[in-house]
Amino acid sequence: MDPTPQQIAATQGPGTTLPVTDRPASGPGAGRDAALTTVTSQARGSYYGIAPIKKPHWQWEIVLYFFLGGIAAGAYTLATIAEVFGDRRHRPIVRAGRYIALPCLLISPVLLIKDLGMPRRFFHMLRIVKLKSPMSLGTWGLLAFSGFAGLSAVAELAAQGFGRGGWPARLAGRLPRRGLGRAGSFFALFVGGYTGVLLSATTVPLWAKNKYLLGPTFISSALSTGAAAITLALAATGQDDDAALHALEEAEILALTSELGFLAAQGVHAGPLARPLLTGKYGTIFVPGVVLGMVWPLLAQLHGIRRGRRTRRGRIVTSLGVLLGGLILRWTLVYAGKDSADDPAAYFAQTRGE
Amino acid sequence: MTQSADGAFIPISDLAQRDRTRRPKGFFTDTSVCIGCKACEVACKQWNALPSDGYEYTGFSYDNTQHLSGSTWRHVAFVERPGAGHAGAQSNWLMASDVCKHCTHAGCLQACPTGAIIRTEFNTVVIQEDVCNGCGYCVPACPFGVVELAALPVPAVVQGPDSLSGQVAGPLAHKCTLCYDRVVDGIEPACAKACPTDSIQFGDIDELRARATRRVADLHAKGIPEAYLYGAQEGDPGTSGGIGPLNAFFLLLDSPETYNLPDRPQLPQNNVLPGYVATALTALALGLGAALAFRRR
Numbered sequence: 001m002d003p004t005p006q007q008i009a010a011t012q013g014p015g016t017t018l019p020v021t022d023r024p025a026s027g028p029g030a031g032r033d034a035a036l037t038t039v040t041s042q043a044r045g046s047y048y049g050i051a052p053i054k055k056p057h058w059q060w061e062i063v064l065y066f067f068l069g070g071i072a073a074g075a076y077t078l079a080t081i082a083e084v085f086g087d088r089r090h091r092p093i094v095r096a097g098r099y100i101a102l103p104c105l106l107i108s109p110v111l112l113i114k115d116l117g118m119p120r121r122f123f124h125m126l127r128i129v130k131l132k133s134p135m136s137l138g139t140w141g142l143l144a145f146s147g148f149a150g151l152s153a154v155a156e157l158a159a160q161g162f163g164r165g166g167w168p169a170r171l172a173g174r175l176p177r178r179g180l181g182r183a184g185s186f187f188a189l190f191v192g193g194y195t196g197v198l199l200s201a202t203t204v205p206l207w208a209k210n211k212y213l214l215g216p217t218f219i220s221s222a223l224s225t226g227a228a229a230i231t232l233a234l235a236a237t238g239q240d241d242d243a244a245l246h247a248l249e250e251a252e253i254l255a256l257t258s259e260l261g262f263l264a265a266q267g268v269h270a271g272p273l274a275r276p277l278l279t280g281k282y283g284t285i286f287v288p289g290v291v292l293g294m295v296w297p298l299l300a301q302l303h304g305i306r307r308g309r310r311t312r313r314g315r316i317v318t319s320l321g322v323l324l325g326g327l328i329l330r331w332t333l334v335y336a337g338k339d340s341a342d343d344p345a346a347y348f349a350q351t352r353g354e
Numbered sequence: 355m356t357q358s359a360d361g362a363f364i365p366i367s368d369l370a371q372r373d374r375t376r377r378p379k380g381f382f383t384d385t386s387v388c389i390g391c392k393a394c395e396v397a398c399k400q401w402n403a404l405p406s407d408g409y410e411y412t413g414f415s416y417d418n419t420q421h422l423s424g425s426t427w428r429h430v431a432f433v434e435r436p437g438a439g440h441a442g443a444q445s446n447w448l449m450a451s452d453v454c455k456h457c458t459h460a461g462c463l464q465a466c467p468t469g470a471i472i473r474t475e476f477n478t479v480v481i482q483e484d485v486c487n488g489c490g491y492c493v494p495a496c497p498f499g500v501v502e503l504a505a506l507p508v509p510a511v512v513q514g515p516d517s518l519s520g521q522v523a524g525p526l527a528h529k530c531t532l533c534y535d536r537v538v539d540g541i542e543p544a545c546a547k548a549c550p551t552d553s554i555q556f557g558d559i560d561e562l563r564a565r566a567t568r569r570v571a572d573l574h575a576k577g578i579p580e581a582y583l584y585g586a587q588e589g590d591p592g593t594s595g596g597i598g599p600l601n602a603f604f605l606l607l608d609s610p611e612t613y614n615l616p617d618r619p620q621l622p623q624n625n626v627l628p629g630y631v632a633t634a635l636t637a638l639a640l641g642l643g644a645a646l647a648f649r650r651r
């Protein structure tokens with residue numbers, strides 16, 4: 001009996017050429033087709049290896065926004081936690097957190113608008129609110145967070161005595177700093193985490209598969225990079241008081257541990273879908289990024305806690321490592337996801353319920 | 355030109371009054387009679403003023419279009435099956451004209467943050483070119499890989515607040531409109547009009563579904579048991595994961611994946627709530643942990 005096309009295809013990759021001699025000798029058209037020199041065969045689950053879905057166009061602007069938005073969210077939230085639960089010694093942390101959030105949030109919309117096909121229509125995002133679209137809710141969340149972050153930074157400046165005596169400073173001084181921080185932190189956490197949900201709510205195999213893990217990974221990374229940014233700012237300006245920074249470093253250890261845990265869970269859960277992330281060109285960046293940006297800083301922090309104190313240089317170097325790691329994490333997750341969307345087998349594995 | 359039931363031509367001025375029924379409309383693409391002529395691709399490009407995709411020869415089949423795109427809203431797939439001949443049907447080629455599915459619950463529409471993507475009175479899904487700002491989120495939100503960003507010239511007749519007439523706009527999201535501008539005037543979409551074998555049929559969705567069911571039974575009776583419907587009604591392949599019946603559905607003769615269609619796709623928005631809940635719980639746990647750290651010190 002002649003092999004069926006499926007049987008032939010099973011032995012062939014998509015688009016491979018099948019020598020004429022291997023083709024069935026009988027059946028309709030067999031003789032006529034012999035005039036052809038080659039024929040392409042079909043493997044199950046592939047139409048000539050063409051992707052059945054389209055990947056997003058997002059490039060470095062979006063990666064950088066995910067990174068800066070995360071830092072702003074983490075720094076602002078940790079500042080609020082330090083303000084509410086800490087004491088006088090933690091005042092520099094609060095101040096640094098507020099000052100770091102604002103510039104990150106000033107750059108973010110520029111990046112997002114630059115990414116649009118028609119940047120001058122960016123305000124079309126503000127026509128509607130759509131609960132099921134993380135892109136829509138994220139726009140509003142970012143807008144709200146930016147407003148709170150702006151007011152918080154202004155209030156902090158006024159509290160430090162900037163522009164003393166002038167009416168703008170008097171006005172800013174009357175702002176309810178603690179109230180702003182608490183309300184703003186809700187939107188900060190939203191901005192830190194929604195980006196992961198936004199990626200999951202697509203057909204991209206690597207992201208969709210990790211629907212329970214991508215948001216938690218991003219919010220953990222937001223808090224770890226936010227803590228690192230505050231530590232870096234304080235160490236670089238000579239305000240790295242050990243007593244004050246210990247609490248922040250404990251929070252950072254927690255965030256880094258959570259980040260590593262969720263990343264490991266992603267790798268296990270995604271299985272073969274995680275291949276573009278763990279191997280190839282993104283793997284060669286991702287794996288060192290995890291070591292440099294998460295494992296090593298975590299070990300250094302734990303070591304510092306056991307010793308009771310850390311050096312200024314140590315703090316600066318590990319903070320830079322965490323920040324770089326956060327950037328690499330988002331860069332590789334975005335680009336490896338795009339690669340997974342190019343793979344018909346990856347998408348069809350999902351849509352077969354495998 | 356459109357003809358009335360008795361064969362008389364209808365003046366263009368009367369067309370506007372012709373179909374305001376607002377009944378759900380759709381496509382039934384019966385691939386068993388597709389001859390791969392690509393008239394649908396050409397008619398679509400002509401009516402919608404879509405630019406050429408250039409001359410790229412794939413070398414793997416007669417399919418040089420390869421997939422739907424921002425500038426190609428009908429795509430004829432060619433699947434060669436050496437030696438798979440059937441008496442009474444095509445011998446060893448499968449051909450299928452793919453198009454936007456106009457899903458009952460459309461991922462692109464739910465993802466769109468500007469409201470550019472709308473549900474029309476015909477239950478079809480249309481992108482408003484003058485609202486879209488090219489954020490691109492609808493592109494990975496489509497379970498069928500239909501929507502794509504493209505910088506297309508705006509036809510000179512299109513007037514809008516942006517005054518883009520005659521310019522190249524975008525890249526913005528584009529896809530099949532089920533010829534909204536024709537259907538609203540009671541004319542069938544360009545691809546269906548051009549199809550010489552009625553492989554592409556346009557009409558009221560209920561009538562199309564009934565016709566398609568009869569066609570499958572007919573093919574089964576004629577000894578083609580592999581014929582089945584993709585996306586015609588709830589439970590068919592292509593309608594899973596909350597997507598629901600497709601307003602553009604297909605009669606297929608091999609597995610969906612053979613035509614590059616997913617068997618059991620999921621609506622991406624199913625992942626939104628689980629994602630938010632998991633993220634909120636993580637944020638809560640980490641926030642509490644950080645609060646404890648600051649309180650102890």
